[in-house]
Amino acid sequence: MVDYESDDDGPKASRFSLRSLFIRDWPYIGMLVLAIFGVAYASTAPQAMTNYWTIVGPVFGIICVATQWRDVEGPEAHWHLIWTQVFHWIAVILAMYLVLLVNVKRMMNADASALVILTLLALGTVTAGIRHAGGWRVCLVGIVLGLGVPAIAWLEQSTLLLLLIATVLVAMAVLYVMHNRRERGY
Numbered sequence: 001m002v003d004y005e006s007d008d009d010g011p012k013a014s015r016f017s018l019r020s021l022f023i024r025d026w027p028y029i030g031m032l033v034l035a036i037f038g039v040a041y042a043s044t045a046p047q048a049m050t051n052y053w054t055i056v057g058p059v060f061g062i063i064c065v066a067t068q069w070r071d072v073e074g075p076e077a078h079w080h081l082i083w084t085q086v087f088h089w090i091a092v093i094l095a096m097y098l099v100l101l102v103n104v105k106r107m108m109n110a111d112a113s114a115l116v117i118l119t120l121l122a123l124g125t126v127t128a129g130i131r132h133a134g135g136w137r138v139c140l141v142g143i144v145l146g147l148g149v150p151a152i153a154w155l156e157q158s159t160l161l162l163l164l165i166a167t168v169l170v171a172m173a174v175l176y177v178m179h180n181r182r183e184r185g186y
Helices: 018-044 046-071 075-100 110-131 136-157 159-184
Strands: none
Touching: 018 046, 018 110, 018 136, 046 075, 046 110, 046 136, 075 110, 110 136, 136 159
């Protein structure tokens, strides 16, 4: 008897699936969401910014340990991973806290402080990923966060221009729809 293989038995790793991407990379996506939310939150509630960033730092550290746990073997290597990440993230959190001190905060507005904190978080994330060979995804998150700093600054400066462009496009779309309705007799 001949055994026929179905099309579903092929290697599924070569197929792109948004669901599998989220399942596999949810910690890294979560890191990006937390950081971007923090910048937006800092713009709306600058007084709560210190609390938010001092919570996000340890969360990033826990994610770094959890995602790199499989890459190390043995209890000694696991403890080394934990302690290096703990000291690394304590240093990053202290640097972020220095920016958020009252005397330093007076020198910058809330948006500038948030961008400096995001820069420090990006640097801390990249260096946490570099520390371990299996942490390339953590490095990638840090690079994306770092690239987000000038992008967010540009968006904040260009908000009025983008709003004007969007208004013109919406007005053109409304005029186009109204013109087509008149021609069709609606």
